Amino acid sequence: MAEETLELLQGTLDMLILKAVSLGPLHGYGILLRIQQISKDRLEIQQGSLYPALYRLEHQGWIASDWGESENNRKAKYYRLTAAGRRRLKAEAEKWNRMAEVIAGIMGTHPEEI
Amino acid sequence: MRLWSRMLSWWAALRRRPQIEGDMDAELRFHIDAYTDDLARGGVPSDEAMRRARAEFGALDRAKEECRDANGVNLVEGFIQDVRYGLRVLRKNPGFTAVSLVSLGLGIGANSTIFSIVDTQLLRPWPVKDPQRLVAIQTNWPKEPDFNTTSYPDYLDMGGDVPGFSGAVAYGNRGGFISHEGQGQLVSVEVVSPNYFTVLGVRAQRGRVFAGRPEETAAEGHSVVLSYNLWQEYFGGDPSLPGKTTLLDGKQFTIVGVAPRDFCGPRRGWSPDIWVTTGGWATMVPGEEESYIARDRRWFRVAGRLSPGASMAQARAELRTLGKRLALASPATNQGVEFAASPAGEAAKDDVQFGIYLVAMVGLVLLISCANVANLLLAQMEKRHREIAMRRALGAAQFRLVRQLFTEGLVLSLGGGLLGVLLARLLMKVLPTLAPDLAAAGPRLDLRVLLFTAAISLLMAVFFGQAPAFYAARRDLTGVLKGAEAQIRGSARRLPLRNLLVLGEVAISVVLLAGSVLLLRSLIYSQRINPGFDVKKNLLMMEVAPPELYGYTEAQAAAIYPALAERAAAVPGVVRVSYSRRPPLTADESGETRGVIIPGVEPPRGTDRFRIRFNTVGPGFFATLGAHMVGGREFNEFDLPSKPPVVIINEAMARRFWRDGDAVGRSMRMGQKEYQIVGVVETGKYVDLHEAPQPYLFLPFTQVFSFECRLLVETAGDPGDLAPSILRATTAVDRNLPIVGATTLRSHMRMVLSGERAMAWLLLSLSVLGISLAAAGLFSTVAYAVSRRTHEIGVRMALGARRNHVMWLVLLQGLGWSAGGALIGLAGAVAASHLISQFVYGITAHDPLSYTISVVVAIGVALLASYFPARRAMKVDPMVALRHE
Numbered sequence: 001m002a003e004e005t006l007e008l009l010q011g012t013l014d015m016l017i018l019k020a021v022s023l024g025p026l027h028g029y030g031i032l033l034r035i036q037q038i039s040k041d042r043l044e045i046q047q048g049s050l051y052p053a054l055y056r057l058e059h060q061g062w063i064a065s066d067w068g069e070s071e072n073n074r075k076a077k078y079y080r081l082t083a084a085g086r087r088r089l090k091a092e093a094e095k096w097n098r099m100a101e102v103i104a105g106i107m108g109t110h111p112e113e114i
Numbered sequence: 115m116r117l118w119s120r121m122l123s124w125w126a127a128l129r130r131r132p133q134i135e136g137d138m139d140a141e142l143r144f145h146i147d148a149y150t151d152d153l154a155r156g157g158v159p160s161d162e163a164m165r166r167a168r169a170e171f172g173a174l175d176r177a178k179e180e181c182r183d184a185n186g187v188n189l190v191e192g193f194i195q196d197v198r199y200g201l202r203v204l205r206k207n208p209g210f211t212a213v214s215l216v217s218l219g220l221g222i223g224a225n226s227t228i229f230s231i232v233d234t235q236l237l238r239p240w241p242v243k244d245p246q247r248l249v250a251i252q253t254n255w256p257k258e259p260d261f262n263t264t265s266y267p268d269y270l271d272m273g274g275d276v277p278g279f280s281g282a283v284a285y286g287n288r289g290g291f292i293s294h295e296g297q298g299q300l301v302s303v304e305v306v307s308p309n310y311f312t313v314l315g316v317r318a319q320r321g322r323v324f325a326g327r328p329e330e331t332a333a334e335g336h337s338v339v340l341s342y343n344l345w346q347e348y349f350g351g352d353p354s355l356p357g358k359t360t361l362l363d364g365k366q367f368t369i370v371g372v373a374p375r376d377f378c379g380p381r382r383g384w385s386p387d388i389w390v391t392t393g394g395w396a397t398m399v400p401g402e403e404e405s406y407i408a409r410d411r412r413w414f415r416v417a418g419r420l421s422p423g424a425s426m427a428q429a430r431a432e433l434r435t436l437g438k439r440l441a442l443a444s445p446a447t448n449q450g451v452e453f454a455a456s457p458a459g460e461a462a463k464d465d466v467q468f469g470i471y472l473v474a475m476v477g478l479v480l481l482i483s484c485a486n487v488a489n490l491l492l493a494q495m496e497k498r499h500r501e502i503a504m505r506r507a508l509g510a511a512q513f514r515l516v517r518q519l520f521t522e523g524l525v526l527s528l529g530g531g532l533l534g535v536l537l538a539r540l541l542m543k544v545l546p547t548l549a550p551d552l553a554a555a556g557p558r559l560d561l562r563v564l565l566f567t568a569a570i571s572l573l574m575a576v577f578f579g580q581a582p583a584f585y586a587a588r589r590d591l592t593g594v595l596k597g598a599e600a601q602i603r604g605s606a607r608r609l610p611l612r613n614l615l616v617l618g619e620v621a622i623s624v625v626l627l628a629g630s631v632l633l634l635r636s637l638i639y640s641q642r643i644n645p646g647f648d649v650k651k652n653l654l655m656m657e658v659a660p661p662e663l664y665g666y667t668e669a670q671a672a673a674i675y676p677a678l679a680e681r682a683a684a685v686p687g688v689v690r691v692s693y694s695r696r697p698p699l700t701a702d703e704s705g706e707t708r709g710v711i712i713p714g715v716e717p718p719r720g721t722d723r724f725r726i727r728f729n730t731v732g733p734g735f736f737a738t739l740g741a742h743m744v745g746g747r748e749f750n751e752f753d754l755p756s757k758p759p760v761v762i763i764n765e766a767m768a769r770r771f772w773r774d775g776d777a778v779g780r781s782m783r784m785g786q787k788e789y790q791i792v793g794v795v796e797t798g799k800y801v802d803l804h805e806a807p808q809p810y811l812f813l814p815f816t817q818v819f820s821f822e823c824r825l826l827v828e829t830a831g832d833p834g835d836l837a838p839s840i841l842r843a844t845t846a847v848d849r850n851l852p853i854v855g856a857t858t859l860r861s862h863m864r865m866v867l868s869g870e871r872a873m874a875w876l877l878l879s880l881s882v883l884g885i886s887l888a889a890a891g892l893f894s895t896v897a898y899a900v901s902r903r904t905h906e907i908g909v910r911m912a913l914g915a916r917r918n919h920v921m922w923l924v925l926l927q928g929l930g931w932s933a934g935g936a937l938i939g940l941a942g943a944v945a946a947s948h949l950i951s952q953f954v955y956g957i958t959a960h961d962p963l964s965y966t967i968s969v970v971v972a973i974g975v976a977l978l979a980s981y982f983p984a985r986r987a988m989k990v991d992p993m994v995a996l997r998h999e
Contacts, residue, residue: 028141029148047149048172051142052180059185061119067137070144072151077141084119 006043013045013053015096018081018089021063027076028054054079062088124186131187138181146171192514196521203522210494211526213894214487217887218530218574221483223537224883225570227545228476230538230563232469241377243315244419248380248458249429251282251416255451262454264416265447266331266392266406268440269307272416272453273328275436278429279418281313284328285379286414287386290398291660292348293361299348300657303362304379304386305395305414308333311373313419314380320345321356321371324391331406335393338367342375344387362388363398363660380417380458409447417458430455450719468873471949475629475877478622479884484574485615486891487526492612493898495519524575531571535564616895617935619888620972624939625946626881627968632947632954633874635964639956640870645699645863646764646798648740653859654833654840655697656825672819674847675732676751681843682827687836690828692738695730695820699866701801708811711783712771726767727800727808732815736762736795738826744768746778746793749814753792759817761789766797767809803866804955825853833858873953885972889979896928897983907987908995921988928980929973936969936976943968 008016020026020034032050035043057063062085070076081089126134146167153163171177182188204211242248251272252262264272266284273282283306290303308326316323319342326333338360340349349355356371367390378385390398392406405411420429433453440448495502502515539559658678661671675693683691709723717723735741736748744765753760761782768777768791777791797807815823825844829836837856844853857865864871900907907920943965951959 027144029145032145046172047145047170048174048177049180051138051145051177052184055181055184059120059123061123070148072148074144074147075140076144076148077137 008043008045012096013049014057015089015092016043017050017053017057017079018062018085018092021079022081022086022089025066025068025078025080027068027070027078029076031079057085061085120186124190131191134185134187138178142171142174142177192517193521196518197525199518200522200525204525207494210490213890214490214526215529215533217483217486217490217890218527218571219533219537220883220887221480222531222534222567222570222574223541224534224880225476225480226534226538226559226563226567227541228472229566230542230559231545232473233562233566234558241316241374242380245458247420248314249279249418249420249426249455250380250458251418251433252454252456253412253416253451254454255412263412264414264453265409265412266307266414267409268412268448268451268453269414269416270329271436271440272418272433273307276418276429276432278421278424278432280421281309282328282416282418283307283310283313283380284392284414284416285310285381288395290363290388292344292388293364294349301344301362301387302385303395303398304389305392306379306389307331308391308393310379310389310391311339314417316374316377318356318371319374320353321369323371323373324389326391331391331396331403332393334370334391335397336365336367337370337391337394338362339389340369340372341385341387341389342373342377343385345372362390362394365397367394367397381415409444418455426455426457467949468953471629471946472876474946474949475626475880478626479880479887480570480574482619482622482884482887482891484577485619486887487523487530487574488577489612489615489891489895491523492615493894496898496902520575524572527571527575530574531567534571535559535567538563538567612895612898613931616888616892616931617938619891620932620935620976621939621942623881623885623888623975624936624968624972625942626877626884627971628940628943628965629946629950630874630877630881631964631967632950632957632959632961633870633877635957635961636954637867637870637874640803640867643799643803643956645803646741646796646800647698649859649863651738651740651859652829652831652833653738654825654827654829654837654856655859655862656827656840656844656853656856658823658825658853660821668819668821671821672816675815675823675825677847678825678844679732681847682825682840685836685839685843687830688827688840689830690734690738692734692826693732693815693823694735694826695815695822695824697824697862698729698739699799699801699803699862708784708813710811713782715771724809726811728811728813729800730813730815730818730820735812735826738828741798742796744775744794744796746791748793748795749812749816751816753814753816755817757817759787759789760792760814762793762795762812763791764795764797764810764812766807767811768794770809870953870955885975888972889975892928892932892976892979893983895931896924896980897986899927900924900983900987903987904990904995907990908992911990911992912996917988920990921984924984924987925977925980928976928984932973932976932980936972939972940965940969 016035017031020031020038023034026034028050031054032045032047035045054063054065058065058079062082063079064082065077065079067075068078149167149170150160150163153166154160158166168174179188182191251264253264253268254262263286264284269282269284273279276282285304285306288303288305290301292299292301306324307328308324308330309328311318311323312325318339321339323339324334324337340355345351345355355369357368359366359368361367373389395405396403405413418429420426433455437448437451437453441451506512506515542559658675661674666674679691679693682688706727707725708728710726711717711723715724731749733750733753734748736743745768746762748762749760761784763777765775768775771777771782772780775794777794779791781788781790783789795812797810799805800808800810827833827836827840841853841856907915910920911917944960947959954961957964
């Protein structure tokens with residue numbers, strides 16, 4: 001039985017997209033699938049909000065896009081990580097890990113430790 | 115990097131909007147199709163799969179809109195919309211648009227013009243190699259604190275013995291007379307060391323420049339380099355000129371090349387016509403070798419080029435050491451002489467100071483026109499806030515509205531900038547006639563000026579675009595839509611920002627006015643200075659070409675001046691004729707002095723004689739000029755070479771050297787000769803109208819000959835009318851000896867004051883512009899207040915207020931703002947006065963009368979500006995006004 005799916009935390013979609021395309025060029029739908037696959041379907045992503053996020057990342061120069069051919073021989077727009085995007089992803093991941101650690105620390109505190 | 119990618123993305127959004135839309139469509143469709151396929155493959159029936167894919171994706175249009183926001187398409191789209199809308203708004207309010215554009219155009223045009231003048235005179239990099247490595251070197255000699263020129267031998271030591279310099283050049287200015295194919299012209303000759311062009315790193319525009327080392331003074335003794343202007347104007351730009359010969363002071367020279375356009379040497383704003391080497395100078399004037407061999411003939415300016423790695427401080431220290439060494443080695447000439455250095459290319463300090471002042475003042479004018487437009491925009495807002503409230507009610511975002519208003523300001527200011535450029539172009543065309551001094555450096559509208567104009571236009575958009583946007587953004591929606599504004603806005607106290615703007619405009623006008631009144635009063639003072647002769651005389655000054663160039667010997671030439679004078683005197687209408695070497699009051703070659711030994715008076719320490727400036731004058735010179743003899747007589751035709759030498763001195767000299775100034779009959783020595791003082795004349799001004807009284811002496815032309823001569827012809831009527839017949843009379847003496855220039859005393863005096871006059875008029879026109887703009891601003895504000903108060907005025911009148919009362923009510927309000935502004939402006943003007951104190955003569959920069967005048971003028975104009983709206987208020991019909999609600 002799968003766990004209940006989680007709503008995506010505010011502001012983390014960008015990071016997940018960067019992570020997904022860091023593994024290789026993907027089209028928008030592929031990015032959605034990859035995130036769901038990695039998260040073992042535990043994350044709920046609003047499909048409609050994916051594309052504005054992609055456009056924003058591209059506008060900022062962190063990802064770039066080219067038209068290519070999809071698995072089923074259709075024209076699709078493929079996104080890949082740029083050098084700036086790679087740096088960005090690294091910074092975001094570090095920030096996220098620190099944040100997660102701090103929050104885990106706070107949440108794991110027992111009453112007698114205070 | 116990221117900014118760049120965004121710009122690219124915006125640019126793409128602007129250029130390829132249809133394609134981007136198509137791509138977006140295709141991409142989203144692909145997503146839905148792919149999802150549908152996946153669902154179908156999972157066993158969902160195909161129409162159900164399609165439905166679910168669409169539903170789970172969400173609203174397609176909203177996603178697209180968010181995408182457009184994300185990649186900047188919307189931003190670009192919105193901007194284009196804003197510009198279109200802004201243009202439409204401006205078209206719909208032609209009055210507002212016209213006034214704003216004119217206001218901006220005037221402000222920006224004035225700024226562009228002033229900037230181009232200041233730019234050419236002070237800012238533009240000057241055309242030599244590595245100008246920042248050039249150093250101007252001064253000699254400070256105790257005898258002549260006003261002059262810091264250097265002698266050629268001292269210069270040679272600077273170039274050779276100062277390791278801090280990789281090279282140094284010397285240059286001194288002299289006059290000359292060029293004649294080519296029968297045409298003659300006086301030219302400004304720059305006498306330079308042979309390495310001048312090579313050290314400055316300047317190549318010829320055509321031909322070549324001088325070659326040679328500084329100590330090879332005889333090198334290039336028959337070569338000249340022409341300035342670009344002389345080449346163009348005198349030689350008609352003849353491209354085959356280099357290699358040809360020309361006559362300079364009657365001696366044959368080869369034109370070796372033409373200097374680049376705008377090249378002025380190491381002195382900014384200076385424009386010699388022709389360059390000769392020191393050897394060339396000796397060719398021009400035989401016997402002048404002395405002038406660059408003697409260590410005490412100091413008339414060269416020096417510029418050094420710092421060696422690689424050397425600092426200014428090092429060069430200064432080495433120059434000090436050199437000064438001390440030379441003082442020990444040649445005490446007779448160099449005792450107490452010191453060398454100093456400063457960055458070259460720095461424009462004269464006065465010019466910089468006035469440049470700064472001008473830029474500040476014209477910047478103030480710009481502020482006024484800015485405030486004016488902001489004011490008008492605010493008034494527009496008042497009219498438009500119903501529209502704006504409606505748009506907000508319909509869902510326009512705050513940001514979107516502010517951006518819209520800002521874009522309108524931008525459109526306006528760019529239009530104003532365009533108008534300003536056109537105005538500046540026009541001003542440049544008339545500048546040579548209005549202010550020849552300022553036009554001399556050749557200011558032009560080039561890319562730098564256009565960039566400057568664009569920058570200030572943008573700055574203005576930012577400045578006045580803010581106010582209305584801020585204002586409009588915080589208005590209360592519902593009140594406006596309900597039409598409650600009429601009551602809310604009933605009182606004029608509700609216009610604090612607009613009042614402040616008007617206040618500021620009046621304040622700035624007072625600052626401008628105060629400056630121009632100070633300069634005008636100073637100009638009037640200068641015009642009234644007694645220069646030691648009668649400036650109102652009808653006098654024609656005619657310059658005779660150097661007779662030696664036309665084959666005259668000295669004896670022949672000495673006879674021709676009296677002959678010319680006699681002929682001119684015979685012309686009907688001529689009262690008196692004399693002649694002199696130099697015109698009265700001239701700054702040209704004013705450094706030339708005579709060494710004077712006065713029995714019983716100790717000369718300055720370290721020297722053996724006094725250095726006194728002089729002029730050589732003919733019989734009747736003082737009577738012709740209207741100068742008063744304090745004692746003794748003036749020169750007459752009997753002061754011949756065969757008689758004992760005589761001299762006339764001025765009162766300042768007489769008082770300095772003889773008790774009670776009783777000098778007539780005394781004697782003094784110049785050179786080997788003993789001179790008897792036959793007269794003492796009132797002290798005048800000789801070099802500069804504002805100089806302190808200085809000793810001066812006059813030698814008789816009949817005894818001390820000069821090849822340089824001006825006829826001074828006093829006429830009964832307008833000297834200009836008589837000029838042709840006088841010219842006919844003088845050509846009868848020798849038809850080949852031309853008069854090379856004729857001017858009246860009046861225009862000569864105008865030239866003397868031209869700098870001061872240009873300053874005063876320039877500032878006056880700026881302040882007139884400023885006060886007119888401020889008046890327009892005040893007028894519109896008061897008129898607006900009146901139109902807003904129509905209802906209130908109607909009530910007052912219905913309750914029995916008298917018409918005069920109502921008018922005063924309005925007038926006093928305008929007066930209140932302008933008086934407040936004037937007071938603030940007064941404080942500002944006093945604070946700014948130190949900037950022009952050095953250009954103000956005869957009064958102090960804190961002259962109370964000038965400040966009073968400017969405050970009175972400002973308030974007067976303000977009253978006038980509020981008078982017209984006040985009269986309209988007076989004519990309000992209570993019935994109409996009350997129904998207005």
